[in-house]
Amino acid sequence: xxxxxxxxxxxxxxxxxxxxxxxxxxxxxxxxxxxxxxxxxxxxxxxxxxxxxxxxxxxxxxxxxxxxxxxxxxxxxxxxxxxxxxxxxxxxxxxxxxxxxxxxxxxxxxxxxxxxxxxxxxxxxxxxxxxxxxxxxxxxxxxxxxxxxxxxxxxxxxxxxxxxxxxxxxxxxxxxxxxxxxxxxxxxxxxxxxxxxxxxxxxxxxxxxxxxxxxxxxxxxxxxxxxxxxxxxxxxxxxxxxxxxxxxxxxxxxxxxxxxxxxxx
Amino acid sequence: xxxxxxxxxxxxxxxxxxxxxxxxxxxxxxxxxxxxxxxxxxxxxxxxxxxxxxxxxxxxxxxxxxxxxxxxxxxxxxxxxxxxxxxxxxxxxxxxxxxxxxxxxxxxxxxxxxxxxxxxxxxxxxxxxxxxxxxxxxxxxxxxxxxxxxxxxxxxxxxxxxxxxxxxxxxxxxxxxxxxxxxxxxxxxxxxxxxxxxxxxxxxxxxxxxxxxxxxxxxxxxxxxxxxxxxxxxxxxxxxxxxxxxxxxxxxxxx
Numbered sequence: 001x002x003x004x005x006x007x008x009x010x011x012x013x014x015x016x017x018x019x020x021x022x023x024x025x026x027x028x029x030x031x032x033x034x035x036x037x038x039x040x041x042x043x044x045x046x047x048x049x050x051x052x053x054x055x056x057x058x059x060x061x062x063x064x065x066x067x068x069x070x071x072x073x074x075x076x077x078x079x080x081x082x083x084x085x086x087x088x089x090x091x092x093x094x095x096x097x098x099x100x101x102x103x104x105x106x107x108x109x110x111x112x113x114x115x116x117x118x119x120x121x122x123x124x125x126x127x128x129x130x131x132x133x134x135x136x137x138x139x140x141x142x143x144x145x146x147x148x149x150x151x152x153x154x155x156x157x158x159x160x161x162x163x164x165x166x167x168x169x170x171x172x173x174x175x176x177x178x179x180x181x182x183x184x185x186x187x188x189x190x191x192x193x194x195x196x197x198x199x200x201x202x203x204x205x206x207x208x209x210x211x212x213x214x215x216x217x218x219x220x221x222x223x224x225x226x227x228x229x230x231x232x233x234x235x236x237x238x239x240x241x242x243x244x245x246x247x248x249x250x251x252x253x254x255x256x257x258x259x260x261x262x263x264x265x
Numbered sequence: 266x267x268x269x270x271x272x273x274x275x276x277x278x279x280x281x282x283x284x285x286x287x288x289x290x291x292x293x294x295x296x297x298x299x300x301x302x303x304x305x306x307x308x309x310x311x312x313x314x315x316x317x318x319x320x321x322x323x324x325x326x327x328x329x330x331x332x333x334x335x336x337x338x339x340x341x342x343x344x345x346x347x348x349x350x351x352x353x354x355x356x357x358x359x360x361x362x363x364x365x366x367x368x369x370x371x372x373x374x375x376x377x378x379x380x381x382x383x384x385x386x387x388x389x390x391x392x393x394x395x396x397x398x399x400x401x402x403x404x405x406x407x408x409x410x411x412x413x414x415x416x417x418x419x420x421x422x423x424x425x426x427x428x429x430x431x432x433x434x435x436x437x438x439x440x441x442x443x444x445x446x447x448x449x450x451x452x453x454x455x456x457x458x459x460x461x462x463x464x465x466x467x468x469x470x471x472x473x474x475x476x477x478x479x480x481x482x483x484x485x486x487x488x489x490x491x492x493x494x495x496x497x498x499x500x501x502x503x504x505x506x507x508x509x510x511x512x513x514x515x516x517x518x519x520x
Contacts, residue, residue: 095273097272100271101270109363123282126283170368
C-alpha cells in the first residue's frame with residue numbers, strides 16, 4: 001500500500017494539526033491511524049478517505065482491527081498515532097459538534113431492557129435538535145407494529161434494526177455501523193440492506209463494518225480490507241476481484257488477506 | 266463545511282425525557298420497588314405496638330425516637346446502597362453508558378436522572394411510612410422539623426455516595442446487588458437495624474455510630490427528640506459524601 005506522507009509524523013509536538021485543503025471535501029479522513037493494546041498492535045498505519053455520500057465497507061477477519069479503526073474515527077478511542085477528521089472536525093477535541101452529525105451503531109450495545117421501542121425512540125429523539133419523526137423512523141426500520149414492545153422482548157433482528165434506527169434518529173450526515181447484520185437471519189438481513197440503500201439515496205456517508213461479502217458487494221461503493229491491523233487493499237468490490245484475479249469477492253478476500261472469510265456468527 | 270455544525274447540549278426537554286425513562290425503569294423493576302417501600306413499613310408495623318405510647322422525652326414516644334428514625338433510614342439506605350448501584354452497573358454492563366456517550370447527551374445525564382428518580386422514590390418511601398405512622402400509630406412530628414429534613418437530605422446524599430462506591434467497583438450487575446446488599450446489612454447491623462447498638466461490643470458500636478446508617482439514625486433521633494445533633498454524626502455523613510465522591514470518581518468506568 002502506498003503510504004501517505006502528509007500526516008502528523010514529522011510535525012513538532014504541540015503545534016495544531018492542519019488538515020490539507022484536499023481533505024475538506026471528504027466526509028471522513030483518517031490518516032496513519034495506529035493503536036496498540038499493551039503489546040498487541042490492533043491498528044497499524046491505516047489511512048482512509050471517505051467521500052460525502054459514499055458507502056465504505058470495512059472488511060476483515062476477527063481481530064483485523066475493524067472495530068478499533070471505526071471507534072477511533074468515532075472518537076471513542078484515542079489513536080496512539082495519526083489523526084481523524086469527520087466533516088473537518090476532530091472527533092475527540094470537537095466531540096460535541098461531531099456528536100450532532102455522526103450517528104453510530106455500536107457492536108453489542110444493548111438498550112434499557114424494560115423500555116419499549118417507542119420510549120427508546122423518544123429518549124434518543126430528545127437528544128437531537130431536529131430528530132426524524134418516530135413514525136417515519138419506525139416505518140423505515142419496519143418496527144411499526146413492535147412500537148409498544150419492550151426491548152427485552154424483541155428478537156435479535158428487531159433489536160439490531162432498532163439500534164440502527166437510533167443511530168439515524170438525529171439525521172446524521174455520517175453514519176458508522178459496526179457489524180450491521182451479524183446474527184441476523186437472511187430475511188432480517190435483507191430488510192437492513194434495504195435501509196442502507198435508502199441511506200445511500202439520501203447521500204448519507206456510511207462506514208459499514210462487515211463480515212459478509214454479499215452485503216459489502218451489494219451496498220458499498222468501495223471496500224477497505226484490513227488484515228492484522230493493516231490496510232491491505234482499498235478498492236471498489238469489482239476492483240478487488242479484478243486485482244486478486246478472483247472470480248468473486250469471497251475469493252478476492254482470501255487471496256488478498258490469506259484468510260478464509262468468516263461466516264456471520 | 267464544519268462552520269454550519271453547532272454543538273447543542275440537550276435541553277430541559279431531554280432531561281425530563283430521561284427522568285421519565287428512568288422512572289419507568291424503576292417502576293417496572295417491581296422486585297426492586299418492594300424493599301424500599303415494604304421493608305420500612307414492615308419494621309414500623311412490627312415495632313410500633315411494642316414501642317407503646319409512653320412518653321420518653323419532650324412529649325415524644327419510643328415510637329417517635331426509636332422506631333421512626335430506623336424506618337426513615339432504611340428507605341434511602343436500600344435505594345441508595347442497593348438499588349441505584351445495580352441500575353448503574355447494569356447500564357455500564359449493557360453498554361448503555363457507552364451508547365449514550367456517542368450521542369449529544371452525556372452518560373452523566375443518565376446517572377443524574379437515576380439519582381433524581383431515586384430521590385423521588387425515597388420521598389415516596391418515607392412519605393408512605395410517615396403517613397402510616399401518623400394515621401395508624403399516632404406518631405408525633407419531630408420537635409425540630411428543619412433539623413429532621415436537613416438530616417434526611419444529608420443522609421440521602423451519604424447513601425448515594427456509598428452506593429456510587431458500589432457502582433464504581435462492582436464488575437457486574439449481579440455483583441453490584443451482592444455488594445450492595447452486604448454493605449446495606451453490614452451498615453444496618455452496626456447501625457441498629459437488628460436491635461440497639463448497646464448489644465454490640467464497644468468498638469463495633471462506636472464504628473457503627475460513625476458509619477452512614479448509624480449516623481443517620483442518630484441525627485434523625487436527635488431531631489425528633491429535640492436534642493442537639495452530635496457533630497460527630499454530621500461529620501461522619503459529610504465524610505462519607507466526600508469519600509464516596511472521590512473513590513467513585515477514581516474507580517468509575519464508563520464501559
